[in-house]
Amino acid sequence: MAVQELHLNQQFAQTLRETLRADQISVAESDLQTYARDQGPVTDYHEPVAVVWAETVAQVQAVVRAAAAHSVPLVTRGAGTGVSGGAHATAGAVVLNLTRMNKILEINAADEIARVEPGVINGDLNSAVAEFGLMFAPDPASFKISTVGGNIATNAGGLRCAKYGVTRDAVLSLEVVMADGSLIHTGHRTFKGVAGYDLTSLFVGSEGTLGIVVGAIVRLKYLPTIVRTLAVFFPDVQRAAAGVLALGAARVQPCILELLDGPSLKELDIRNGSNLSQRGTALLLIQFDGLAAEQEETLAASALEALDGTVSREDPAEAQRLVDLRRNNRGLDVDAENRVGEDVAVPRSQLVHYITALEEMAVRHDVELQVIAHAGDGNLHPTFSVPTFEPDRIQALNAALDESIDMALELGGTITGEHGIGQYKLRWLGLEQAEPVLEMQRQIKALFDPQGILNPGKAIPAAS
Amino acid sequence: MAVQELHLNQQFAQTLRETLRADQISVAESDLQTYARDQGPVTDYHEPVAVVWAETVAQVQAVVRAAAAHSVPLVTRGAGTGVSGGAHATAGAVVLNLTRMNKILEINAADEIARVEPGVINGDLNSAVAEFGLMFAPDPASFKISTVGGNIATNAGGLRCAKYGVTRDAVLSLEVVMADGSLIHTGHRTFKGVAGYDLTSLFVGSEGTLGIVVGAIVRLKYLPTIVRTLAVFFPDVQRAAAGVLALGAARVQPCILELLDGPSLKELDIRNGSNLSQRGTALLLIQFDGLAAEQEETLAASALEALDGTVSREDPAEAQRLVDLRRNNRGLDVDAENRVGEDVAVPRSQLVHYITALEEMAVRHDVELQVIAHAGDGNLHPTFSVPTFEPDRIQALNAALDESIDMALELGGTITGEHGIGQYKLRWLGLEQAEPVLEMQRQIKALFDPQGILNPGKAIPAAS
Numbered sequence: 001m002a003v004q005e006l007h008l009n010q011q012f013a014q015t016l017r018e019t020l021r022a023d024q025i026s027v028a029e030s031d032l033q034t035y036a037r038d039q040g041p042v043t044d045y046h047e048p049v050a051v052v053w054a055e056t057v058a059q060v061q062a063v064v065r066a067a068a069a070h071s072v073p074l075v076t077r078g079a080g081t082g083v084s085g086g087a088h089a090t091a092g093a094v095v096l097n098l099t100r101m102n103k104i105l106e107i108n109a110a111d112e113i114a115r116v117e118p119g120v121i122n123g124d125l126n127s128a129v130a131e132f133g134l135m136f137a138p139d140p141a142s143f144k145i146s147t148v149g150g151n152i153a154t155n156a157g158g159l160r161c162a163k164y165g166v167t168r169d170a171v172l173s174l175e176v177v178m179a180d181g182s183l184i185h186t187g188h189r190t191f192k193g194v195a196g197y198d199l200t201s202l203f204v205g206s207e208g209t210l211g212i213v214v215g216a217i218v219r220l221k222y223l224p225t226i227v228r229t230l231a232v233f234f235p236d237v238q239r240a241a242a243g244v245l246a247l248g249a250a251r252v253q254p255c256i257l258e259l260l261d262g263p264s265l266k267e268l269d270i271r272n273g274s275n276l277s278q279r280g281t282a283l284l285l286i287q288f289d290g291l292a293a294e295q296e297e298t299l300a301a302s303a304l305e306a307l308d309g310t311v312s313r314e315d316p317a318e319a320q321r322l323v324d325l326r327r328n329n330r331g332l333d334v335d336a337e338n339r340v341g342e343d344v345a346v347p348r349s350q351l352v353h354y355i356t357a358l359e360e361m362a363v364r365h366d367v368e369l370q371v372i373a374h375a376g377d378g379n380l381h382p383t384f385s386v387p388t389f390e391p392d393r394i395q396a397l398n399a400a401l402d403e404s405i406d407m408a409l410e411l412g413g414t415i416t417g418e419h420g421i422g423q424y425k426l427r428w429l430g431l432e433q434a435e436p437v438l439e440m441q442r443q444i445k446a447l448f449d450p451q452g453i454l455n456p457g458k459a460i461p462a463a464s
Numbered sequence: 465m466a467v468q469e470l471h472l473n474q475q476f477a478q479t480l481r482e483t484l485r486a487d488q489i490s491v492a493e494s495d496l497q498t499y500a501r502d503q504g505p506v507t508d509y510h511e512p513v514a515v516v517w518a519e520t521v522a523q524v525q526a527v528v529r530a531a532a533a534h535s536v537p538l539v540t541r542g543a544g545t546g547v548s549g550g551a552h553a554t555a556g557a558v559v560l561n562l563t564r565m566n567k568i569l570e571i572n573a574a575d576e577i578a579r580v581e582p583g584v585i586n587g588d589l590n591s592a593v594a595e596f597g598l599m600f601a602p603d604p605a606s607f608k609i610s611t612v613g614g615n616i617a618t619n620a621g622g623l624r625c626a627k628y629g630v631t632r633d634a635v636l637s638l639e640v641v642m643a644d645g646s647l648i649h650t651g652h653r654t655f656k657g658v659a660g661y662d663l664t665s666l667f668v669g670s671e672g673t674l675g676i677v678v679g680a681i682v683r684l685k686y687l688p689t690i691v692r693t694l695a696v697f698f699p700d701v702q703r704a705a706a707g708v709l710a711l712g713a714a715r716v717q718p719c720i721l722e723l724l725d726g727p728s729l730k731e732l733d734i735r736n737g738s739n740l741s742q743r744g745t746a747l748l749l750i751q752f753d754g755l756a757a758e759q760e761e762t763l764a765a766s767a768l769e770a771l772d773g774t775v776s777r778e779d780p781a782e783a784q785r786l787v788d789l790r791r792n793n794r795g796l797d798v799d800a801e802n803r804v805g806e807d808v809a810v811p812r813s814q815l816v817h818y819i820t821a822l823e824e825m826a827v828r829h830d831v832e833l834q835v836i837a838h839a840g841d842g843n844l845h846p847t848f849s850v851p852t853f854e855p856d857r858i859q860a861l862n863a864a865l866d867e868s869i870d871m872a873l874e875l876g877g878t879i880t881g882e883h884g885i886g887q888y889k890l891r892w893l894g895l896e897q898a899e900p901v902l903e904m905q906r907q908i909k910a911l912f913d914p915q916g917i918l919n920p921g922k923a924i925p926a927a928s
Contacts, residue, residue, distance in 0.1 A: 201665030
C-alpha cells in the first residue's frame with residue numbers, strides 16, 4: 001500500500017483522510033483493478049491512484065474541492081456498466097464512486113416524480129415506484145445493476161424508449177457539483193419549464209465531464225397493466241427490418257421493438273438452450289402496452305404477416321423470457337479489443353439497406369457479425385468480433401468497424417445512439433461533427449471545468 | 465427616410481444594400497413600428513433602426529457578419545406571436561425577420577421527420593404533413609400564424625404537449641448561424657443520438673440569444689384518427705383542478721387537458737355568444753386520441769363524475785368549436801401593462817392550492833383574475849388585469865403578479881412553463897435561479913456571442 005500511496009498526491013490524500021472515513025478510501029490493488037474500467041473496450045489501461053466512495057453531497061463537494069486544489073483528475077462512476085469507456089480510469093485519476101449515495105429521497109405519486117441520489121439502482125427505483133403504479137422508463141440492459149446517475153451521465157436508452165423516450169426525457173431537474181466544488185440546481189419539479197437555458201439537457205449525457213450529478217428529480221410514467229407480446233420470425237433479416245417500417249405505416253407504437261438477426265438467435269440458443277434459430281432466420285420481438293395493446297397487436301400481426309412474418313402471440317411467461325433473453329444477450333461478455341459492440345443509429349428508412357451493407361462488410365473483412373437493434377429507434381448494436389488478438393485480425397475488425405461507422409454517417413445516422421462517446425469512440429466523433437462544433441464543445445468544457453479535472457479525455461476529443 | 469437612415473450605421477447599411485435587394489430592407493416608419501414588438505407587455509419601447517428580411521441562409525450569414533463587424537444588435541423574429549417580449553426591439557437594433565424563409569425542404573414519412581426553414585408556419589407544416597397521416601405536435605395557441613423557428617426559439621408548448629411533449633421533444637437537429645456568421649449543424653436525423661453535448665437542446669428555448677436557427681429537422685407524430693372530447697363542468701374551480709389529479713390516478717393520458725375558470729368562461733361567452741358559464745363554474749376540456757380514446761373517455765368520465773363533474777360527451781363539431789374557443793381565448797388582445805397573462809407551472813398536486821391562492825390574491829389586491837391552464841402539465845395562464853393605467857392600479861397589478869410568482873416558486877414551480885423569459889420576465893428569473901446559475905448562463909452567452917449582438921437583454925438578466 002505504501003507504494004501505491006506514492007502515486008497519490010500527499011496533500012490531497014491528507015485532505016481525503018480528513019474528510020472521509022477509512023472505509024471510504026482505498027488504494028488496495030484489488031480495488032484499483034476493479035475500478036480501473038467499465039465494460040467498454042480498453043485501449044489505454046490505467047489503474048486509478050485511489051478509489052473513494054462519497055456518501056453525501058457535502059463529501060462530493062469536499063473531494064472535488066481537494067481535487068481542484070491539487071489538480072487531481074476525477075473519474076466519477078456508478079456501477080460501471082457503460083460500454084464506451086466513459087468510466088475508464090485515466091493516468092493519475094482518482095475514481096469517485098457514487099454507488100453508496102443510493103437513497104430514494106422522495107416519491108410523489110400525484111406529481112409522478114421521484115427525487116433520487118445518483119447511486120440509486122435503476123431496478124430498485126423501478127421496484128419502489130411500481131408500488132404506486134409508476135415506472136422510471138429508461139431501461140438499459142443493465143438496469144438491474146446500473147445506477148440512475150450513470151443513466152443520466154450517458155443519457156441511457158434501452159428497450160422501452162421506443163415509446164417512452166430516453167433518460168433526458170425522464171429528467172426534470174439536477175443537483176450538480178461543479179468543478180470548483182460548488183453545488184448548483186438546474187431545471188424544475190414541473191413537467192414543463194423554459195426559464196433560462198436548458199442546462200439540465202447539457203449535463204445529461206455529458207459523461208461526468210461538465211459536473212458531477214449528485215441528485216435528480218425524474219419524471220415517472222404509468223406502469224402498464226396490459227401488455228401483449230409478439231415474436232415474429234422472418235425468413236431473412238431484411239424482411240424483419242422492413243417490418244419496422246410496416247409497423248410505423250400501420251400507426252402502432254410498440255413499447256419494445258427489437259430486431260435480432262440469425263447469428264444473434266444462434267448465440268442465444270447456445271447460451272440458453274432455446275430454439276429460437278429453428279423458428280426463423282430473424283426475429284422481431286414486439287411488445288405493446290396500455291389500453292390499446294390488443295388492437296395494436298392485431299394490426300401489427302397482419303402488417304407483418306404480409307411480409308412473410310410468422311407471428312406468434314406469446315403468453316406472459318414466455319414473453320418475459322424472450323425479453324429477458326434479449327436484455328441479457330450480451331451475457332457476461334464485456335467488450336474487448338477483439339469483440340466490439342457498436343451503437344450506431346440510422347433513420348429507420350435505412351435499416352434494411354444498412355443491415356445488408358453490414359453483412360457484406362463482415363464477409364469482406366472476414367469478421368463475425370451479430371446484429372441486434374432497438375429497431376423502433378433505428379438504433380443498431382452490431383457486434384463485430386474476431387477469434388484472436390492477432391494484429392491482422394484486430395486490424396480487420398477495426399477496418400470493419402470504421403467502415404460500419406462511415407456507412408451509418410453516410411446514411412444520415414449517428415455513431416452513438418445511446419452508449420455515448422466515452423473514451424473508445426473519440427476517434428469517430430470528428431467524422432460526425434465538424435471541427436467548429438467540436439471546438440464549441442471544448443470551450444463549454446473549459447468554461448465548466450477550466451482545470452480539466454472532471455473525467456478528462458472523455459466525451460469530446462482534444463484539439464488536434 | 466433620410467432621418468431614419470441616420471440611426472443606421474452607414475457602413476452597415478451599405479453592406480446590407482450590397483447583400484440584399486431593396487425590398488428586403490426597410491426603414492419605413494410603419495415597418496419600424498410593426499416590428500418594434502411582439503405580443504408581450506412593453507415596458508421599454510424602442511423602434512428598430514431597420515428591418516431586414518433574409519431569404520437564404522447565406523443572407524442570414526451576411527447580415528450577421530455585417531452586424532458583428534459594426535457591433536449592431538440583431539433581434540431575430542418570426543411572426544412575433546411571443547408573449548414575453550423576446551422579440552421586442554431594443555435600442556439601436558436591427559430586426560432580422562425570417563418569415564420569408566418559409567420552405568418545407570423535405571418530408572420523409574417513413575422516417576417521420578420534416579426538414580424546414582425557420583419561417584415555416586406551424587399550421588402550414590401541420591397541413592403538409594397531415595397528408596401523410598403525421599403531425600408536428602407543438603401547437604401554441606398562435607399555431608395558425610406562428611413560425612417553427614419561433615416555436616424553437618421559445619421551446620413552445622401548447623395544448624397537445626400534455627401527451628406529445630414540447631418543441632424540444634420534436635426537434636432532432638438544427639442549422640444555426642453563430643454570432644460570427646459561421647454556420648453549424650447540431651443533432652441528427654435519427655430519433656436517438658448521444659454524440660457529444662446536447663447543443664440542440666441548448667439552442668432550443670434560448671430566444672435567439674445564442675445563435676440564429678436557420679433550419680431544423682423535426683420529428684413528427686402520428687396524426688390521430690380517433691378523437692374523443694369531453695367537456696366536464698364543475699361547481700367550482702377547485703374541483704376542476706382536483707379532476708386533473710383524478711385523471712392521473714385513473715391512468716388515462718389526455719392529449720388535451722385544459723382548465724378554464726368561471727371568469728374565463730364568462731369572457732368567452734361575451735366574445736363568442738356561447739353559454740359556457742351557464743353550464744358550470746369551471747370547465748375541464750379533455751381530449752383523448754388514439755385507439756384507446758373511447759376506453760379512456762369512459763374511465764375519465766367516471767373519475768370526474770365522482771368529483772361532481774357534469775360530463776358532456778361532445779360531438780366532433782362541438783368539440784372542435786370548444787377547442788378553438790380555448791385556443792383563441794386571448795382573442796385579439798395582446799398583453800399590456802394593465803393586462804398581463806402569466807405562464808407559471810406548478811407540480812400538479814399543487815394546482816388546487818395554487819388556484820385558491822390566486823383567487824385570494826386577486827381579491828386582496830383588487831385586480832381582475834382569469835385562470836386558464838394547460839392543466840395536464842400544471843402550466844397555468846392566470847391573467848391579471850386592472851381597468852386603467854393609473855399608477856396605483858398598475859402597482860396593484862404588479863403586486864399581485866409578483867405575489868403569484870413567489871407563491872408558484874414556493875410550491876416548487878417555475879415562473880415560465882412555455883412562454884419564456886424574453887424581456888418582461890427578467891425581473892423574476894433571479895427568484896427562481898441562484899446567482900451562480902445565472903452567471904453560468906451569462907458565461908455561455910458570452911462564449912457564443914462575445915460581442916453581445918444577438919438579441920441583447922433577453923432571456924438572461926445582466927449581471928447586477
